[in-house]
Amino acid sequence: MSRRRSPGRPGRDSEDLRCTLIDAALTCYTREGVAATSIKAIAAEAGVTPALLHYYFGSRDQLRQAVIDDRILPLIQAxxxxxxxxxxxxxxxxxAFMDAMNAAVTANPWWPALWVREVLCEGGALREVLIEKVGRTFLQAFVQRFAAAQQRxxxxxxxxxxxxxxxxLGLTLFPAAGAAVWRKLLDADxxxxxxxxxxxxxxxxxxxELRHGL
Amino acid sequence: MSRRRSPGRPGRDSEDLRCTLIDAALTCYTREGVAATSIKAIAAEAGVTPALLHYYFGSRDQLRQAVIDDRILPLIQAxxxxxxxxxxxxxxxxxAFMDAMNAAVTANPWWPALWVREVLCEGGALREVLIEKVGRTFLQAFVQRFAAAQQRxxxxxxxxxxxxxxxxLGLTLFPAAGAAVWRKLLDADxxxxxxxxxxxxxxxxxxxELRHGL
DNA sequence: CAGAAATTTAATTAATTTTTAAATTAATTA
DNA sequence: TAATTAATTTAAAAATTAATTAAATTTCTG
Structure with missing residues (x-):
């Protein structure tokens, strides 16, 4: 978070700041939703000034696009x-699907909450991206293989x-998105x-395996 | 939506406007998230001026509380x-649980999306309400009955x-929240x-019922 | 007809956010 | 080592927007 420094070019031990900034954006997106996140909030999260986000990404929209390109699309592709x-x-x-989802969620804890918020919900910021870019073919390939397996x-x-x-998805993304809630409710760390x-x-x-059926 | 009218007290055919306003609020909450929803947006959705929302509810916060009290808590109680x-x-x-959920979702299509957004997600506006008010006892009652049934x-x-x-929940709320997405992706109205x-x-x-096991 | 109720218009206030420009410091290069 | 370039911050401008209040308007009710 706060890593306040004085103005001027930083020393050569510079971590990859672009990466830090995108992480901060993801954190805010996850916590507040994409629509409600200002670059000011992201800057605060990263311990940096809004002006710097401008320097790196140009604008709020371009930053959002960078988050999608750098983090979200690769994840789905994996x-x-x-x-x-x-x-x-x-x-x-x-x-394989369940394993891949579990691995993705474990490695990227922000993913499930972001997904349910921005893909599932009407008006979500990632909806179009996912639906048009990967959703249709991905889903339909599964449907066909499921149907074929049923016939066999x-x-x-x-x-x-x-x-x-x-x-x-409901059995993987949903529980993962709510993990914090369940743990709290169940007192089960x-x-x-x-x-x-x-x-x-x-x-x-x-x-x-009910004895009497539903 | 837009029902522009001139100033002044309306005719006696007055529908229940309070109800309409709360509906509009729910629509906006569902579409944009509670945090990102302004009373201006709600007013636009209801075809009414922001000042009217004030007249009815007093403030943005009180409006939110009214939505919770009038719509959300009764739903859960049912x-x-x-x-x-x-x-x-x-x-x-x-x-009974599955039936109740299905009935609630059918009668209140806004419910699943609002739930995943505002209960599941960190920073959600309904989290505290639900967790403290109903979540713990509700969930734990189920846990105990499940465990007992397993022993038998x-x-x-x-x-x-x-x-x-x-x-x-993942098999009811999640699919319902995404219904629009699935329908679009599957071309299945x-x-x-x-x-x-x-x-x-x-x-x-x-x-x-896989032949080979997972 | 008088007063109360429900709305809108318009204004106020306040805050906030995005964006730009200038200043500062460190690194790199010639 | 001097000059230039890069990465940051500070500060300020510009734009937008939001919440709230006050006044005006119209219609209902008694």
């Missing part, structure tokens, strides 16, 4: 690639193949990604 | 009561009882609450 590398089998596909009897036929990926992962896998593999 | 009315059986409990062998023992309600409900029930009851 997930896409891991999934792409999975073989023919649906189980492998789903497993390798996947619960009562599921709607179009909704399954949505369910998987030990409740980490590992427990979450195990629980979700159990639910997906076997369902609730 | 869910709570329906769940409370469910019998001993876990299956009945879970079924009536519920998949590999699940984490603390995380199951989170999963259920027919994809409504009924399909969603059926799909989720199938997933919960039987899991994925």
């Amino acid at each position: 997930v896409q690639e891991k999934v792409h590398g999975a073989g023919e089998d649906v189980a492998a596909l789903i497993g 009897g390798e996947l619960n036929g009562a599921l709607d193949p179009r909704l399954l990926l949505v369910s998987l 030990d409740l980490g990604p590992a427990e979450q992962q195990k629980h979700t896998a159990a639910l997906l593999e076997r369902g609730l | 869910v709570q009561e329906k769940v409370h009315g469910a019998g001993e059986d876990v299956a009945a409990l879970i079924g 062998g009536e519920l998949n023992g590999a699940l984490d009882p603390r995380l199951l309600l989170v999963s259920l 027919d994809l409504g609450p009924a399909e969603q409900q059926k799909h989720t029930a199938a997933l919960l009851e039987r899991g994925l």
Whole structure:
């Protein structure tokens, strides 16, 4: 945070400030939402002046675009690639997706909250980007493979193949986005990604196993 | 939206304007987030002047509180009561919860997006309200009943009882919050609450039924 | 018809934010 | 080592915007 310094060019031990600034922007976006975040707030978060953000990015909009280009798109691409590398089998596909999501979330804790806020919600700042850039093809590839697997009897036929990926997102992104809330409500500091992962896998593999049915 | 009229007291056909104003506030909160919503924006949404909002509610904060008291708390209470009315059986409990959520979401389409934004996310405006007012007891009651059911062998023992309600929320609120996105991505206007409900029930009851396991 | 109620117009106040320009210091280069 | 360039801050300007208040307007009610 506050790293107040005097004016003038910094010494050669300069950390990568651009990176720090983008981190600060992500923190603010996550905490307040993209729409409600001013460059003043980002500057405060980074312990720097608004003028510097101008120097680096030009304007508020360009800064937002930089955050998208530098952080968000690569993240999605990483997930896409891991999934792409999975073989023919649906189980492998789903497993790869869940693993990729868990890895992405663990490495980028800001991601889930930002996602639910700015992609899921009407008026979200990342909606267009994601939907047009990656969403459609990504989602539809899954839908087709799910449907094919159902026909081969390798996947619960009562599921709607179009909704399954949505369910998987709901079981990964949603719990991760609320992690702080759950931990507080449950007084459970030990409740980490590992427990979450195990629980979700159990639910997906076997369902609730109710004796009487819903 | 715009219902421009001249100054002065309106005719006696007056709809319940207070209600309209609160609706407009909800719309803006949902679209832009509570923090980023000005009373000016709400006034525009309702086709009314900012001064009128003052006349009705006193201030921006009081308006927010009115939205919470008039709309959000009753909604949660309704869910709570329906769940409370469910019998001993876990299956009945879970079924009642899912039904109550689906009903609440169908009747109040703004609810899921507002929830993920303002409860789930750090800095959300409804976080404290919900967590302190209803969250803890509600959640813990579920946890205990889940754990008891597991001991009786009536519920998949590999699940984490603390995380199951989170999963259920992730399978209801999350898909509902993104409904517009999914529909657009899938070119599926027919994809409504009924399909969603059926799909989720199938997933919960039987899991994925993969041949090879995850 | 008189007074109260519901609205808008218009003005005030206040704050805030983005952006620009100038000043300062350190590094690099010739 | 002097001159230039780069990275920062300070300070100020410019623009926008928001919340709130006061006054004016119209319609209803008694």
